[in-house]
Amino acid sequence: MDKFIETINWCSLRDIGFVGPRFTWLYRKSDGSQIRERLDGALVTSDWLNRFPSAKLFHLSSSASDHSPLSLRLVPKPRSRMAGKLFRFESMWLKEPRCAEIVQEAWGEGLREASSDVLGKCLESGDRNTRFFHAKASARYSKNLISGLMDAREVWQEEDSKVEEIVVDYYQTLFTSSNPSDFVELLQAVNPR
Template sequence: MVLWRKDLANFSVLEASSQMIVGKLTVAGKGSWVVASVYGSNVAQIRRRLWTDLEKYCSSDLPFIVGGDFNCMISQEEKRGGKKFLVNQGSKDFTNFMISNDLHEVKSMGPKFTWCNNKNGGAHILEKLDRCLINTIAMNHIQITFVKHLSRVASDHCLILLEVFKPLVHSKKMIRHSSNWISHIKSGYGSYLEDESEIQKTITDFFRLKWKFRECNLEGWPNPSSVLNVEDQRLLEVDFCQDELQLVVDSFKRNISPGVDGISFSFIKDFWEIIKEDIWLAVKQFFISGNMDESWKETMIILIPKIKNRQELVHYRPISLCLTVYKLIAKIVLNRMEKVIHKIISND
């Protein structure tokens, strides 16, 4: 399935099969691109047909992007657990396809492996089956090329996100004049640092010390004066339902900053009717098991200036940008707690 916004772009299907959808994407002011979404067979012999079909579009003089689940690995680094990876004809065919057609894999950020067999212990297997390839023409059009591996939600695969038309300043000199970039900082010893690596280390050391684990003495605390009655306890313990998730989605505003996965509440709201069942299955599984996927906990820390003339790290206020699925779960729990918490915590 291929989705696009008609007010921003036009997509015409050139060819479709059980392993791919190829189309011409035309974006106003950005020209035309050939885009292919693939779902490769797990049988190498059948997957050869995919390479043959795609090759017809690789010779075009247009930017070419192909991405999706190729169902194929090319090295041991792309697998963890299970039987040891061995180079086979399938991986050779894939490598030859990329070399022969001037296709380059886009570097990724996020989880290293894009597929999981959802088993525990020694049976746990991780593999990189999903990726994005572009030709040289596309590389010359895109100002920065990297793919985000998003969190697995109600699937054994990670979504992959390629941002094509998001400009980024390359010049280090221009970056230093950006109001969102720390070009210099005063160290704890009073000296000013301008080297990027030294600034990064100083920031890391500062917040690691600030947020380090501290032992707390809980002895001598008074006994609670208020406790929840049986009815309130039952209210907290009742199973979460999909209506509670719907209430959270309806209440959240569109302009909330996304986390490292780039998924905003604008996206959630616009495509809610399509994705709501999958989101609910993922959220429900967390409440049933009590285990949260590690990738859901990934947080981007942003430093917000407190004053104009900031020189030291104490002049910045850190905020955490959590993943949208994490925010959904946290808000569902908070809504449930708000019904009773005023009974055990006073305004004072």
């Protein structure tokens, strides 16, 4: 297993994660107990992930096999809420000698685009870590992006209004009181100081 992990790292591969049940393999023992594992997945390179940033691997259900079939969806889903990219300051820009001057000019002229000049300088100077940091930032963005959620009926929903409805319902249920009236058991569990 160590050689396999070493090879994955040497090839700079990463698991793209999954949507659906956690396990892809089920073994039923003769005593009725079960062994469940995630044996199946997808490893990709950073370049592949840049080409297919919205790719999702789905674990599907199967009654015909002890392995879950996998479905890889590559079609990008347009996000209606992303009007524009947020500006994020990169601390590596501080290495650029003209950074303070460029920032002052940008503030004076009201030009947000000037920030890209600092980034351009860093890229021109051949910063070896730029590609690594970009891959990390892209992976973090993909990881944090909610492209869909499972609803109460276990149906995957991707439509923005449906996802919003699932989140609102979840938190309304979570923070709705059941109006308990008998607090005796609860109060007995509290130790006075």
